[in-house]
Amino acid sequence: MIYTVTLNPSVDYIVEVEDLVLGGLNRMKRDMKLPGGKGINVSRVLNQLEVANTATGFLGGFTGGYIEEWLRKEAISSDFVHIADDTRINIKLKAGEETEINGAGPEIAESETELLLHRLDALLPGDIVILSGSTPPSLGGDFYSRLIALCKQKGAEFVIDTTGQALKEALAQGPLLVKPNHHELAELFGVTISTREEIITYGRKLLEGGAKHVLVSMAGEGALFISEQGVYHAGAPAGQVKNSVGAGDSMIAGFVGTLSLTGDVLEAFRAGVASGSATAFSDDLADRQKIEELRPHIVISQL
Structure with missing residues (x-):
């Protein structure tokens, strides 16, 4: 089984305007609301390729419900931890060039963190866990290391798609x-x-x-x-x-x-x-x- 983990998903609100006037009134030419988050994206494309997978991570509030309902409609298996805080909204503003305004992410309690670790305790040898994207600040800088350690303990392979120190630390674990x-x-x-x-x-x-x-x-x-x-x-x-x-x-x-x-x-x-x-x-x-x-x-x- 392939599992995708999205720690900081989003609703991506894509707004297109003809000419952006800062400080003035702008009217949308077109807009879309899509489920966002790198692991969720991976799950959606795996589903198109008819590869069995389960999407997990943290979802909360009306935005989290929007994402979960979208995945349900696409018949994507999911097993998210429901958190008290709201999943973030990211704005993608298209006006010639694209400008992104990304939310920082929700506060995640330690009890909610433990629930996700418990979800992944069911991993089996040969499973593949895809760890993608940023982590909410409340999780700290070492949470990917904790997830990788769990993968190694269970004999599962892992893929890491992040940047900076988290990627450097993951390399030695053999992604x-x-x-x-x-x-x-x-x-x-x-x-x-x-x-x-x-x-x-x-x-x-x-x-x-x-x-x-x-x-x-x-x-x-x-x-x-x-x-x-x-x-x-x-x-x-x-x-x-x-x-x-x-x-x-x-x-x-x-x-x-x-x-x-x-x-x-x-x-x-x-x-x-x-x-x-x-x-x-x-x-x-x-x-x-x-x-x-x-x-x-x-x-x-x-x-």
Whole structure:
């Protein structure tokens, strides 16, 4: 079983205006409300790929209810801890460029934290736990370490999709996959990266640090897959980019879901790039039809 953990989910309120006038009255051209949070995104795309999974984490208030009802309508299995505080709202303001205003996240009590740890106590050897996104400030900086320790104790694999110190600390525990984009990779090592060769150099450092597989997304330049068996590049397919939100999460879903079904890392890479691209070409996350349309167009070459 694959489990996705979203510690700080959101309702993403996407607002589009023609011309933003600061300090004046602006009228919406279009708006959407979508369930947000990186693990939730992964679960939604796994569901499109017909890969069994369970979404968990923390949800609270009317916003948490909105997310839970959306997942129910999409027939996604979920087992969230219900908290007293409200799940946050993130605003994505599109006016030419996109401006994001993200909420900090709810206060989570220690008793609520223990409930989530109890949920994951049912993990079995061979399960995969995908840990994605930010943590609410109330959880402290070491909560991912606690979850990883539980995964290791139960013999489950884990995927970590976060940045900074939390990612550095997770590497030594042998994550199944890490997936920085090229900007996050540079930030992680405190360097400037301007060439593909430099991306490969620092991607390999993630392998040396303990990761089993490394995916580095490079926007229009496609993606790199780095593992002990080699370095591979997949070009980005042609299409009109409509949406950057969730493309990386979709890539993780395509990779992990296909790897769990087939054991073939290159087919998993192909599915990851197809899924990420399908989301980039959509208003919301990728659907199965769009992923399958793109999959044959993903050309992989060994470097």
